[in-house]
Each structure stands twice: as C-alpha cells, then as structure tokens.
Amino acid sequence: MADLRGGIDLGGTKIQTAIVDSDGKVVGEARHPTPTDGGPEDVAAAMATALREAAKDAGVASSELAGIGVGSPGDADEKTGVVSSARNLPEWEGSFPLGEKLTEALGAEVKIGNDVQVATEAEFELGAGKEFESLLGVFWGTGVGGGLILGGKPWLGRGAAGEIGHMVVKRGGALCPCGRRGCLEAYAGRKAMEAEARERHGKGEKTDLFKLMEKHEKPRLTSGIWERALDHEDKLAKELIERAVEALGTGIASAINLIDVGAVILGGGLGIRFGERLMEPLTKEMDKHLFVNERPPAIRVASLGDLGGAIGASLLIS
Numbered sequence: 001m002a003d004l005r006g007g008i009d010l011g012g013t014k015i016q017t018a019i020v021d022s023d024g025k026v027v028g029e030a031r032h033p034t035p036t037d038g039g040p041e042d043v044a045a046a047m048a049t050a051l052r053e054a055a056k057d058a059g060v061a062s063s064e065l066a067g068i069g070v071g072s073p074g075d076a077d078e079k080t081g082v083v084s085s086a087r088n089l090p091e092w093e094g095s096f097p098l099g100e101k102l103t104e105a106l107g108a109e110v111k112i113g114n115d116v117q118v119a120t121e122a123e124f125e126l127g128a129g130k131e132f133e134s135l136l137g138v139f140w141g142t143g144v145g146g147g148l149i150l151g152g153k154p155w156l157g158r159g160a161a162g163e164i165g166h167m168v169v170k171r172g173g174a175l176c177p178c179g180r181r182g183c184l185e186a187y188a189g190r191k192a193m194e195a196e197a198r199e200r201h202g203k204g205e206k207t208d209l210f211k212l213m214e215k216h217e218k219p220r221l222t223s224g225i226w227e228r229a230l231d232h233e234d235k236l237a238k239e240l241i242e243r244a245v246e247a248l249g250t251g252i253a254s255a256i257n258l259i260d261v262g263a264v265i266l267g268g269g270l271g272i273r274f275g276e277r278l279m280e281p282l283t284k285e286m287d288k289h290l291f292v293n294e295r296p297p298a299i300r301v302a303s304l305g306d307l308g309g310a311i312g313a314s315l316l317i318s
C-alpha cells in the first residue's frame with residue numbers, strides 16, 4: 001500500500017481529508033468540522049481522527065501510507081513542519097509543531113505546506129490547469145488567497161508570494177481584515193462582504209441575507225446563502241457581489257499585467273459556486289484593466305472542487 005498517500009486540508013471551518021492513489025484518484029475521504037475552541041492540540045487531534053477515518057474508508061491503516069501531506073493556513077514551514085500565526089484557527093497566534101504531532105499520532109511521515117499553494121498545485125497537476133505551463137490560482141472564499149505556478153514550478157517567493165487578496169485595488173479604500181486599506185479582500189472576501197452587509201443592514205438598508213441565514217440555520221453568510229439571495233434578486237446582495245467582481249477583475253488583471261500567465265484558476269467556496277455564473281462580468285471587468293487585452297488569460301473554474309486542497313496536500317509526498 002506504499003503507493004497510497006494521505007492529504008489533509010485544514011480550513012477555518014472544516015478539515016477535509018483524502019487518501020489518494022498514484023494516479024491522483026481519491027480512494028477514501030472524510031470530513032470533520034474544525035474545532036472552534038480549545039487550541040492547536042485539539043485541532044491536531046481532530047485532523048488525526050479525520051485522516052484515520054479516510055484511511056479506514058480506503059481500507060488501510062494510516063501507518064501504511066507512504067506519507068501524509070497537510071495544506072495549512074498561516075505561516076507553514078515546509079522544512080520543520082511548524083505552523084505559526086494561523087489566525088483563523090482557535091488560539092493559534094504562536095507556533096505549533098503540527099508536523100511532529102501528526103507524525104506521532106498517525107505513524108507516517110507528515111509534510112506541511114501552505115493551503116492555497118497546494119490547492120493551486122493540485123489544479124495544475126490534475127485539475128483545471130493541466131494544459132498550462134504557468135497559472136495564477138485565485139481562491140475566493142472567506143478571504144481571497146492566491147497561488148502561482150511559473151514555468152511549471154511553484155513560485156513561493158521568499159515564502160509569501162501569491163497574496164493576491166492583498167493587492168491594492170483602491171488606495172485608501174475599504175478596511176481589510178488584514179488591517180490595511182483598499183485590498184482586494186476588503187471588497188471580495190466573504191468575511192469582509194458579510195461585515196459590509198451587516199453594517200448597511202444595521203443602517204436600515206433592506207436585505208433578506210440575514211433572514212435566509214437564520215432560515216437555513218447557518219452561523220454566517222455562506223456562499224449558498226449569497227446564491228439564494230441573488231436568486232431572490234436581493235438588491236444589497238447583488239450590489240455587494242457586483243462590487244466583489246469589480247475588485248476581483250481589477251486585482252486579477254493587475255496581477256496578469258505583471259506576470260502574464262496563460263490561465264487563471266478560480267477556486268474557493270464563492271469561486272466554485274459563482275465562477276460560471278459570473279464569468280462574463282468578471283471577464284468584462286478584467287478587460288478594462290488588462291494592458292494587453294487582445295489575448296486575455298483563460299479563466300477556468302477549479303475542477304477538483306472541495307477535495308482540491310486535500311488532493312494537493314497529498315502531492316507534497318513524492
């Protein structure tokens with residue numbers, strides 16, 4: 001069974017795990033919610049449980065795997081397996097030896113990488129980006145993450161490349177969750193969009209967004225709630241999505257002006273849900289800002305869906 005690899009995608013709301021064979025096919029999977037309290041130890045324990053479940057689903061023990069890759073938020077050190085400042089996870093401001101803890105718990109080699117970068121690599125190797133040499137992955141969800149493949153190889157810069165969510169689309173603009181102003185994420189990130197909707201609703205603007213959220217018993221405005229609101233022609237939802245698309249078009253086009261890659265892969269919860277539906281307005285927005293607009297990059301919706309992160313993490317094991 002040495003040809004089976006494990007992958008864990010550690011997200012702010014869920015832990016998705018997969019067992020992947022040498023052809024990139026998923027042969028087992030499991031998903032658990034990310035613990036909302038406790039600390040890194042509890043998150044690591046939940047990750048180990050979910051991975052064991054996926055292994056069982058594939059008919060193996062975790063110790064029989066060739067290795068296990070992890071796509072982690074925050075600052076993930078591939079060499080040491082230490083994860084620092086994973087701020088969207090409970091009590092994870094400092095550093096935690098995630099790789100070491102998981103190796104102990106699962107009895108297999110564990111490698112840690114950046115969540116968005118491994119998801120980009122999965123789309124490049126096995127998904128919507130297969131036919132391209134160079135691409136930009138844009139993961140439109142709670143925040144807006146990005147990953148880069150240049151000339152067939154991941155480009156990490158000095159470790160922080162690809163942060164397209166913090167490209168400035170408006171100087172002195174809206175406040176971003178990162179504390180700066182005018183970032184793409186301040187307009188397009190799900191978290192920022194929800195904050196804006198809440199504020200405007202509080203000031204008396206009409207919207208069904210929060211009614212829909214309660215009706216469907218969601219703790220936040222999920223991509224599904226935004227979609228329902230759009231289907232109901234909710235004015236505020238429509239306006240905020242249009243504003244997000246405008247910011248995305250501006251930020252992505254600026255990135256393309258710099259790196260001129262052949263493709264943009266649009267993933268993430270909102271990206272996967274709205275990619276096809278918003279392709280036309282997004283393309284139009286980009287066209288306004290592309291310096292060379294006779295041959296715009298191909299825009300593809302990520303094809304590995306929710307499993308992309310876990311599959312990409314498994315690719316960390318060679």
Ligand SMILES: [Zn+2]
Nearest residue numbers: 166176178183
């Ligand atoms: Zn920012």
